[in-house]
Every structure is written in C-alpha cells, then in structure tokens.
Amino acid sequence: MPNIGLINTVADIGLLAMLAATAVLMMRSQSPLTITILSGIYSLIMCTLFVVLDAVDVAFTEAAVGVGIASILILCVIKHKDEPNLQSAWPSGLSICLGLGVGVLAVLGTADMAMYGDPLAPVHQHLAPRFLGQSPQETGIPNVVTSVLASYRGYDTLGEVVVIFTAGIAVLLLLAGETRADGSGQHKVLTFPAGHSELIANPVLKMVLSRIIPIVILFALYVQFHGDYGPGGGFQAGVIFGAGLITYGLLCGPGKLPGLISEKGVITGMALGVLLYGAVGVSALICGGDFLDYSVLSDSQTAGQHLGIFLIELGVGMTVASTMVSLFISFNRDWG
Amino acid sequence: MSVAGDGMAVPGLLNYWVAVGVLVCGLIMVVDSRNMVKKLIGLNLFQSAVFLIFITMGKVSNGSAPILDPAVSTYSNPLPHVLILTAIVVGVATTALGLALVVRIRRAYGTIYEDEIADKPQVEPEIIP
Numbered sequence: 393m394p395n396i397g398l399i400n401t402v403a404d405i406g407l408l409a410m411l412a413a414t415a416v417l418m419m420r421s422q423s424p425l426t427i428t429i430l431s432g433i434y435s436l437i438m439c440t441l442f443v444v445l446d447a448v449d450v451a452f453t454e455a456a457v458g459v460g461i462a463s464i465l466i467l468c469v470i471k472h473k474d475e476p477n478l479q480s481a482w483p484s485g486l487s488i489c490l491g492l493g494v495g496v497l498a499v500l501g502t503a504d505m506a507m508y509g510d511p512l513a514p515v516h517q518h519l520a521p522r523f524l525g526q527s528p529q530e531t532g533i534p535n536v537v538t539s540v541l542a543s544y545r546g547y548d549t550l551g552e553v554v555v556i557f558t559a560g561i562a563v564l565l566l567l568a569g570e571t572r573a574d575g576s577g578q579h580k581v582l583t584f585p586a587g588h589s590e591l592i593a594n595p596v597l598k599m600v601l602s603r604i605i606p607i608v609i610l611f612a613l614y615v616q617f618h619g620d621y622g623p624g625g626g627f628q629a630g631v632i633f634g635a636g637l638i639t640y641g642l643l644c645g646p647g648k649l650p651g652l653i654s655e656k657g658v659i660t661g662m663a664l665g666v667l668l669y670g671a672v673g674v675s676a677l678i679c680g681g682d683f684l685d686y687s688v689l690s691d692s693q694t695a696g697q698h699l700g701i702f703l704i705e706l707g708v709g710m711t712v713a714s715t716m717v718s719l720f721i722s723f724n725r726d727w728g
Numbered sequence: 729m730s731v732a733g734d735g736m737a738v739p740g741l742l743n744y745w746v747a748v749g750v751l752v753c754g755l756i757m758v759v760d761s762r763n764m765v766k767k768l769i770g771l772n773l774f775q776s777a778v779f780l781i782f783i784t785m786g787k788v789s790n791g792s793a794p795i796l797d798p799a800v801s802t803y804s805n806p807l808p809h810v811l812i813l814t815a816i817v818v819g820v821a822t823t824a825l826g827l828a829l830v831v832r833i834r835r836a837y838g839t840i841y842e843d844e845i846a847d848k849p850q851v852e853p854e855i856i857p
Contacts, residue, residue: 397790401738408746411780415753415773424765431769438776446804447783448793453816454779462772462820469827470765474840487760495752499745508739509789511802516788520805528796536794536806537813545810552814559821566828622795627817712817719824723831 400444404508407441420480424470432463448623449537452615456631461716464638468723532694533620533701541625542701546684549704550669553711557666560715564659567722601643608636616709620698626705630712637713638720658718665711672703743784751777762841764833768826775819782808 414434421427435458442451482488506513523540531539541549616629637653673684681688686700750773757770786808794806830840837845 404739405742408742412746412749415750418769418773419753419757422763422766424763427766427769431772434773434776438780441780442783445783445787446791446793447786447809447812448795450779450783450809450813450816453813457816457820458776462823465820465824465827466765466769469831474763474765476763483756483760487756490759491752491756494755495748498748498751502741502744502748505741505744505785507741508743508784509787509791511788511791513785515785515808516805519807523806524794524796524803534796536796536803537809540806541810541813549814552818555818556821559818559825562825563828566825566832623793625813627813631817631820715821719821722828723824 403444404441407437407444410437411441417480420482422476422478422480424466424474426479428463428466428470431466432459435459435462449535449625449628452623452628453631456628456635460635461631461638461719464642465719465723468720530693531697531701533697535620535622535625537623538619538625538701538705539697542704543686543697546673546704549708550673550684553666553669553708556715557662557711560662560718563719563722567725598643601639605636605640605643608632608639612636612713616705617702619705620701626708627712629705630709631716633709633713634716634720637717641717641720641724653717655718655721658714658721661710661714662718665707665709665714668707668710669704672700672707676700744781747777747780747784750780762843764830764840764842765827768823768830771826772819772823775815779812779815782812 411434414430414437418427418430418434421430435454438458439451439454442448442454483491506515523536523544527533527536527539527544531543533539533543612629612633615624615632616626619625619629672686672689676685676688677683679688684700684704687693687696689699690696754770754772754774754777757773758767761767761770786805788802788804791802791804792800794803794809796803833845834840837848839845839848
C-alpha cells in the first residue's frame, strides 16, 4: 500500500510552492490581462490544494468560481487600452515594508497555531465530533458538509444567499441598461472580450464548446441533486450551471443570451431562490417547529430533514445560477 | 511522532506561512497598485489566503473528506469547509460589485488608473436614469 501520508505531504509542499510563485508573479505583473490569467492559474492550484486538505466541496466551488466565473467577469471589464507599456515591476519600497511588517506579525501569530493535521487541535474538539457523530441520526445525510451547511447552519446559509442576491441586485442597478423614452437602447450589448468576434469564428472552438455545454449542464444537475451523498450542493451546482449558460453566451456571441434566457427571467430566478429558502423556513414554523427546523416537515425526522435540505439547496442553486448569469449579462453591456 | 510518516512533522506550520506570504502579496497589490482592477484581484488574493488558513485548520492527519462511510473512521473537520464554501461564492459576488463600480468609474473618467482620475475632469457627466 502506498504511503498516503507521504504523498499528501509532498503534494502539499509542491502545491504551496506553486501557489507562492504565482502570487509573486501576480504582484509583479502590471498587465491586467496577465494578472487575470495568473489568477485563474492560482485558483486551479488552490483548488488542488483543497483536495489534498480533504475539502472536496470547497475545491469544487473554487474550481467553478475562481477559474471560471471570476476570470470571465474580469475579462469583461478590462480593455486593450488598459495595457501598460511596462509588463512587470517590483512594488515600491514603502509598500514592501508595510507588507513585510504585516507578514512578520502574522507569522509570529502562527506560533500559537496547531501543527498541520494535528487531531488534538482545539478546533477539532467541540463542534466537529458532534456533527460527525450525530448527523447520521439527526439528518440521515452522508455528506456532513451538506448537512451542516443546509441544516445545522441554515440561518448562516440563508444570510449568505441574501448577500449574493443583494450583490447581484447592486450590480444590476449600477450597470442597468439605459432605457430611452422610445424604449430603444434596452439591449445594447457589445463586443466581449476584445477580439471576441474572431474567437467565436474559430470552428474548432465552436465545435468543442457546443459539445461541452450539455455535459456541463447535466453535471450541474448531478452536483445539485447528488450533493447529499457526495461532494456538491446548491452553491457548486449553481455556479457550474451558470458557467454552462455563460459558455453558451460566449459561443453564440453578444446578444444571443438574452434570447435564450430573458433578463427578467434571470432576475425572477434570483428572487425565487431566496423566496423558496425563506418559504421552507416559514413552513417549518407553520408545521409547529422552529424557523428552518426541517424535522417537522414530514412524518419522520430524517425524511423531514431530507425534504428541507433538498428544497433549500434547490433555492440556493437557483439564486446562485441566476446571479452568475445576471452578472455576465450586466457586464456584457456596452459601456464604451 | 508516528511511524507512518503521517505528514505532521514535515508541513508543520508551512501552510500558514505560505498563506501569510500570499496575504502579503495581496496586501501589497491593494496598496501599491494604481490599476483598480489589479487592486480588486489583490483583494481576492488576500481573501483566498484566509481561506487557505481555515481549510488547513480543518485537516486531520490520515483523515478523509467528511462524507460518512462505514469503511472510514477518521474525518477532517467539516465546519471550516462549510464556512469557506459559502465565503467563496459570496466573494465572487462582492468582487463583481467592485468590478461594476470600476466600470462606472471608467465611464465617468475614461480610465481605471487612480492617479489619472485625480487630475482628469469627468469625461461624461453622471446620468441618472
């Protein structure tokens, strides 16, 4: 049997080295395009590191968000004219001094942290044993991350969903399409990213992307509905689903996405997800339990938990997917 | 120290130190850069260093991903995973908000470089629809 611990350690150190190198390159580079691409690479290394650290659900999210959505959103914003003549440079001495000062203090602070992987660390002594030990009886769901996210910390997750919804609404307000008196100018869409029209004319790219999109959507549905038993859940599925639709938007060129999914529909989806989540909470109240206590929703406790978690994950998925698509549509308007 | 080389001695606090290094890079990007898009990416870098610290705290040697299975007895701590999972998605939503502000600033001043904004008049007056 191979020595898992040793492989783990080697992978951890190797990935950390790559992570640090990418971060330094990002800091030195002056070109927004280079930094965006490096930030995608950084996220890819980070999500591999999360797998090494056993955080498979987090790795999933980081892969979809960091590599996919974040890069596309930044690419929508930067333009050719932002490219400086200078490609890379060290930051000024003053900023480096400030950074080093903070860094030294933080490293001194880590002296109190537990060693890597120490099972006796304080962080593992209180809540985790309860979640790992009781959740099979209390929620009946094998993926503890899902049961903590959706059930034990349901309030917290509701708050996060509302934050995402609010950020989506704020972006819509900031980048709303101008509506003139005659109703024109509503769907002014543009050229994303610079040189995009040549990109979609490439037959190989078009062929490959059009085959990938249905698989991405199918995978998103699997992640959504299998999140109770394996890695996955509403957040990951929502981002992957959104990425699939955004890929379609990139493939078909500007203006086509609103044809497939109307902007109004996307905004409705954002709101419906939050409403579904809240409605599950209120139903629990009506059935005689506490807010977001799913146990009362069905005959047995675990059946109720299953139903509640399924519904709120669906709400999370709807809000996240709609918000991602809505962000893409907003950033895709022509702002000159 | 156990025999199986369970990886406790070697990484030690290295994960935290690298995370601090990344955090410093992010901080320097925020403070030093004139380009507002680069500042936002620096902020993301800073944030992601904190994620790494949290996830490292959750790791248990020879543990498995926290998906219950009768064949497995040691699991890593699921709680940091939950906190960071939601934080990543919230992070991208707030980054998008920052980028939207950059787009509006570019529209008003014609640049995304801070120092150019300071000495430029507004290219286009603010339109309130």
